[in-house]
Amino acid sequence: MYTQALNTKETLRPVAPEDMEREARFQARIDAEEKIEPNDWMPEGYRRTLARQISQHAHSEIVGMLPEGNWITRAPTLRRKAALLAKVQDEGGHGLYLYAAAETLGISREEYVEQLLSGRAKYSSIFNYPTLTWADIGAIGWLVDGAAIMNQIPLCRCSYGPYARAMIRICKEESFHQRQGYEIMLTLCRGTPEQKAMAQDALNRWWWPSLMMFGPSDKDSQHSDQSMRWKIKRFSNDELRQKFVDATVPQGLYLGLTFPDPDLKFNEATGHWEFGEIDWSEFKNVIAGNGPCNKQRMKQRRKAHEEGAWVREAALAYAQKRKARREQRAQAA
Amino acid sequence: MTTITVADIPLVQYALRLADNALVLGHRLSEWCGHAPMLEEDIALANIALDLIGQARMLYTYAGEVEGAGRDEDQLAYLRDAPQYRNVLLVEQPNGDFAVTIVRQFLYSAFMLPFWRRMKESKDETLAAIAAKAEKEVAYHLRHSAEWVVRLGDGTDESHRRAQEALDDLWIYTGELFETDDVERALIEAGIAVDPASLREEWSRTVDEVLNEATLTRPADGWMQTGGRSGRHSEHLGYILADLQFLQRAYPGATW
Numbered sequence: 328m329y330t331q332a333l334n335t336k337e338t339l340r341p342v343a344p345e346d347m348e349r350e351a352r353f354q355a356r357i358d359a360e361e362k363i364e365p366n367d368w369m370p371e372g373y374r375r376t377l378a379r380q381i382s383q384h385a386h387s388e389i390v391g392m393l394p395e396g397n398w399i400t401r402a403p404t405l406r407r408k409a410a411l412l413a414k415v416q417d418e419g420g421h422g423l424y425l426y427a428a429a430e431t432l433g434i435s436r437e438e439y440v441e442q443l444l445s446g447r448a449k450y451s452s453i454f455n456y457p458t459l460t461w462a463d464i465g466a467i468g469w470l471v472d473g474a475a476i477m478n479q480i481p482l483c484r485c486s487y488g489p490y491a492r493a494m495i496r497i498c499k500e501e502s503f504h505q506r507q508g509y510e511i512m513l514t515l516c517r518g519t520p521e522q523k524a525m526a527q528d529a530l531n532r533w534w535w536p537s538l539m540m541f542g543p544s545d546k547d548s549q550h551s552d553q554s555m556r557w558k559i560k561r562f563s564n565d566e567l568r569q570k571f572v573d574a575t576v577p578q579g580l581y582l583g584l585t586f587p588d589p590d591l592k593f594n595e596a597t598g599h600w601e602f603g604e605i606d607w608s609e610f611k612n613v614i615a616g617n618g619p620c621n622k623q624r625m626k627q628r629r630k631a632h633e634e635g636a637w638v639r640e641a642a643l644a645y646a647q648k649r650k651a652r653r654e655q656r657a658q659a660a
Numbered sequence: 661m662t663t664i665t666v667a668d669i670p671l672v673q674y675a676l677r678l679a680d681n682a683l684v685l686g687h688r689l690s691e692w693c694g695h696a697p698m699l700e701e702d703i704a705l706a707n708i709a710l711d712l713i714g715q716a717r718m719l720y721t722y723a724g725e726v727e728g729a730g731r732d733e734d735q736l737a738y739l740r741d742a743p744q745y746r747n748v749l750l751v752e753q754p755n756g757d758f759a760v761t762i763v764r765q766f767l768y769s770a771f772m773l774p775f776w777r778r779m780k781e782s783k784d785e786t787l788a789a790i791a792a793k794a795e796k797e798v799a800y801h802l803r804h805s806a807e808w809v810v811r812l813g814d815g816t817d818e819s820h821r822r823a824q825e826a827l828d829d830l831w832i833y834t835g836e837l838f839e840t841d842d843v844e845r846a847l848i849e850a851g852i853a854v855d856p857a858s859l860r861e862e863w864s865r866t867v868d869e870v871l872n873e874a875t876l877t878r879p880a881d882g883w884m885q886t887g888g889r890s891g892r893h894s895e896h897l898g899y900i901l902a903d904l905q906f907l908q909r910a911y912p913g914a915t916w
Contacts, residue, residue: 412710
């Protein structure tokens with residue numbers, strides 16, 4: 328999910344002549360679709376871009392546990408409860424192996440987490456929106472995971488090996504989540520009028536933020552050129568957004584729901600769904616920390632981290648004691 | 661649909677007790693998801709919660725079948741009020757800090773592992789089959805929680821203090837695990853239910869071993885709290901059910 332990190336401009340330092348040759352060889356490998364592995368030489372910009380991208384992706388998974396976790400204790404049936412809990416658990420798992428992939432770039436998980444908690448690192452803007460009803464759980468699966476898949480399937484071919492491999496597994500699980508979310512929506516839309524209204528309300532609130540997940544429009548985002556050359560990113564923001572809209576609108580119409588966009592119409596000539604202008608001021612504000620839940624999400628993360636400190640310290644202290652005892656025994660023997 | 665009362669059939673009541681234990685503890689553990697001290701524990705606690713909710717689902721379904729009134733797992737879980745819930749008080753105690761959650765899990769799992777092992781010999785084929793699955797799951801729950809009890813007990817001064825406090829606070833709820841009543845006695849005699857008193861020695865041994873390694877002090881057996889089996893709960897269960905049952909109560913009869 329969550330490639331908004333690629334929209335941040337990388338400041339490149341001047342390149343030394345000997346590095347230019349290495350960079351040319353590096354680029355040739357990428358052009359030949361070879362995978363770059365942790366111990367291979369790579370330009371600092373490539374390393375930094377990936378570290379930021381993968382860790383922000385990991386942060387998004389972790390923060391993303393909160394809005395959905397909000398409904399675990401209130402899920403309406405035992406089957407839904409188990410499925411939602413398993414889904415949120417999957418996201419924790421995604422976070423775990425994304426942090427592991429990001430660690431191969433020479434930064435520890437603790438440092439990455441510190442970047443998140445101190446506010447220096449970002450996570451996907453989508454998780455700063457609240458989950459107000461059960462239908463939001465359906466809408467998140469259908470729309471947010473649907474948008475994530477659009478972003479993530481190309482990442483399975485990302486030039487950086489550990490990231491690409493992590494994405495293959497993540498995509499499989501996300502696609503399951505997406506179907507699960509759509510099935511929740513379908514059940515609601517076939518249910519009582521109150522349930523259908525709940526589904527419509529969720530679509531109204533999640534549609535535009537989901538479109539924003541793809542980042543700024545191409546005309547305002549030239550920063551991804553380098554990421555494209557490095558084959559970290561393979562499609563532009565607008566290309567991916569259009570793919571998502573084309574795939575999603577017919578699904579929504581099948582549900583009998585209305586999209587909150589009066590400009591949405593099918594263009595027979597191009598075969599694409601045209602949609603209205605995104606409210607970029609809302610997008611920028613949510614990214615800047617002014618979304619409905621930015622503060623509470625970070626507070627919750629910090630609280631869990633701080634309240635868990637004594638547990639992590641205990642685990643470490645115990646491991647050290649054990650090691651010392653083993654060494655003592657070895658010496659005595 | 662309003663609150664239901666389940667038939668007074670011993671086997672139904674017995675299955676409900678086991679199901680309620682599993683659901684309520686699974687619910688408690690699920691509250692941790694996203695808030696645990698480390699990512700690995702978010703995943704591990706969710707795993708244990710999922711096992712327990714899975715056990716609850718099988719047991720509710722079976723209780724519904726035996727009752728024969730056409731009730732499914734959701735009606736049994738979502739439409740009974742607190743006085744109809746039959747779980748032991750231990751599992752409904754709040755999560756507290758991580759030490760409380762871990763000690764609660766350990767005390768419960770140390771009981772449930774021999775319980776399910778014995779239940780595999782039940783003359784009731786369904787309960788025996790559920791036991792075969794649950795035994796494997798609970799073996800992991802016990803290992804995971806016991807390892808943490810040791811880490812916390814023998815970790816830092818603070819973790820030791822917190823683990824001891826959790827143990828001292830929760831001990832009063834352990835007596836109830838070994839109680840039997842008329843419902844159970846008939847089933848025990850019929851070779852269907854497990855006599856919990858027969859598990860006390862093994863439970864006690866497991867607890868001693870782990871507490872010893874954890875450098876924690878076993879509290880003395882004093883007065884024990886009881887009541888869950890007859891529907892007299894602590895104040896906490898009502899809040900669990902208020903969350904759990906919210907949608908079913910707010911939109912009666914809807915399909916989800």
